[in-house]
Amino acid sequence: MTGPASGTADSRPRSGLVLVTAGTICGIAWAAGFRSYMSELAGTSSQIDWAGTFAAILLPGAVTGGLLGWAEHLRRTGGRSRWRWLALAPLALAIVPMLMPGALVQFLTRGLGGGAVAVAAIALGGGYAVSGRGPRWARLVTGVAGAALLAALTLATPMIGGVRLALSEPRGAWVAVLVASFVVVLGLASAIPHLPVVGPSTDDRTPRA
Secondary structure, three states, X not given: XXXXXXXXXXXXXXXXXXXXXXXXHHHHHHHHHHHHHHHHHHHHHOOOOHHHHHHHHHHHHHHHHHHHHHHHXXXXXXXXXXXXXXXXXXXXXXXXXXXXXOHHHHHHHHOOOHHHHHHHHHHHHHHHXXXXXXXXXXXXXXXXXXXXXXXHHHHHHHHHHOHXXXXXXHHHHHHHHHHHHHXXXXXXXXXXXXXXXXXXXXXXXXXXX
């Protein structure tokens, strides 16, 4: 069956699949690049294994990217009821690693994994701050808090990596730029669920099927 109606009906699922796939690929690329930052911090003690790399880092990156891709599809097609809950997508970066055996205990007792929590928090606050949605004071507060966390994460590079990653050294400066740029990109992507919807209706109070 052909015609305008069928063309519209067929194109929306395909566009959703394309955006989710693109988001997933971007999320994997982001996580794979961020893994290099973690390797630089650890130095010679860095270990690459299947669970720690693919399950705890690449998987949550893929989940986050896929959910943000789905959010962009919903945004482009008029939104849905409660679709803005997808703004919590970056939490996958903090939650999934904690599901690894012993990870939660290590976090509570030694603070290991706190960086993932900080990255997720920066993404949540930064995405809201740059979206233009909501009260200006709330966006200002979350923006300042996110910027402070980003600065702390960047300045912690030489504290964790030692003299070889001093910000006055080329390698240290590169690693600082790497982590800062990656987190900013994630924050910008996390703004998607806050952006205005486009389509037949832009009233968030009206449930959409």
